[in-house]
Amino acid sequence: xxxxxxxxxxxxxxxxxxxxxxxxxxxxxxxxxxxxxxxxxxxxxxxxxxxxxxxxxxxxxxxxxxxxxxxxxxxxxxxxxxxxxxxxxxxxxxxxxxxxxxxxxxxxxxxxxxxxxxxxxxxxxxxxxxxxxxxxxxxxxxxxxxxxxxxxxxxxxxxxxxxxxxxxxxxxxxxxxxxxxxxxxxxxxxxxxxxxxxxxxxxxxxxxxxxxxxxxxxxxxxxxxxxxxxxxxxxxxxxxxxxxxxxxxxxxxxxxxxxxxxxxxxxxxxxxxxxxxxxxxxxxxxxxxxxxxxxxxxxxxxxxxxxxxxxxxxxxxxxxxxxxxxxxxxxxxxxxxxxxxxxxx
Ligand code: SAH
Numbered sequence: 001x002x003x004x005x006x007x008x009x010x011x012x013x014x015x016x017x018x019x020x021x022x023x024x025x026x027x028x029x030x031x032x033x034x035x036x037x038x039x040x041x042x043x044x045x046x047x048x049x050x051x052x053x054x055x056x057x058x059x060x061x062x063x064x065x066x067x068x069x070x071x072x073x074x075x076x077x078x079x080x081x082x083x084x085x086x087x088x089x090x091x092x093x094x095x096x097x098x099x100x101x102x103x104x105x106x107x108x109x110x111x112x113x114x115x116x117x118x119x120x121x122x123x124x125x126x127x128x129x130x131x132x133x134x135x136x137x138x139x140x141x142x143x144x145x146x147x148x149x150x151x152x153x154x155x156x157x158x159x160x161x162x163x164x165x166x167x168x169x170x171x172x173x174x175x176x177x178x179x180x181x182x183x184x185x186x187x188x189x190x191x192x193x194x195x196x197x198x199x200x201x202x203x204x205x206x207x208x209x210x211x212x213x214x215x216x217x218x219x220x221x222x223x224x225x226x227x228x229x230x231x232x233x234x235x236x237x238x239x240x241x242x243x244x245x246x247x248x249x250x251x252x253x254x255x256x257x258x259x260x261x262x263x264x265x266x267x268x269x270x271x272x273x274x275x276x277x278x279x280x281x282x283x284x285x286x287x288x289x290x291x292x293x294x295x296x297x298x299x300x301x302x303x304x305x306x307x308x309x310x311x312x313x314x315x316x317x318x319x320x321x322x323x324x325x326x327x328x329x330x331x332x333x334x335x336x337x338x339x340x341x342x343x344x345x
Pocket of ligand 1: 113115117118119154155156157158159160190191192193211212213214255257286287288289290291
């Protein structure tokens, strides 16, 4: 069945004209899906029973249904496990900040990128998420919490640029005033660095924030942490970032997971500053989140601060990410993994 929640309003109008339905019906259905956030045709009460039945027979809304959630006692962060129509499960995180509520969504079921410190990738990628399933995580969290979501980060499981077409559709629909109308400036997409896709995305000239997972400042170290570094060198990646910055005129973010004894020396910081020279960049340091299956260790607080200071001295704009939901399987992919292990021992 066709996934109607991934279609644009114009596409639904075309579908409806073939069904012999009027244009304004398409607008009504669009509003039910993307403003009123229903996950079932039966809730679309201003449509005739006939039409609701017709829709039910021809389309799916690809709902995401809550399986469970955990709430952090430390900061109220909530991690949701959602089931998709085909039985796959994904996780999403709801975080409350002073400036508003933020949702971190998954873009794929699992991930195939193989980064050494990441739990999402341990079982590979099952499939990419549809646009409706990416939107659905935000919609359902807004419904369940009763609170407006103002920021969205595509930083959960999966590599968003490996699901490029659905991602582009997602950005356009999420920032559309006929939907949740979330400003592109409040949307962040994080990538491990698929260079050709960065060039492609640059042409869209979106106002989103692109975050690049760097994690190392030499090719050799990056290759030991991230298989993608074997495909694209740091030189190629940084060139793509410079082009992106110029086309979109947006400050880029560089994520750098600090791993004790691996990438946290003063020399690492010096080389990192060199890579970013002349760019309008922000560095987000993430003390590595220990994952049971991996034996990486966080540098202690003073080592993180020393790394930050070193970058600041070289005029790099840098922050250490506040760890949210540490007590609830905070690291990417951990909740889903635990669920899968418990379900299928
Ligand atoms: N595939 C995308 C987005 C998913 S992960 C990407 O690579 O950017 C979001 C961020 O969390 C990435 O920077 C990722 O490298 C980082 N990350 C994953 N597992 C981590 C862990 N255990 N500790 C610290 N950072 C982690």
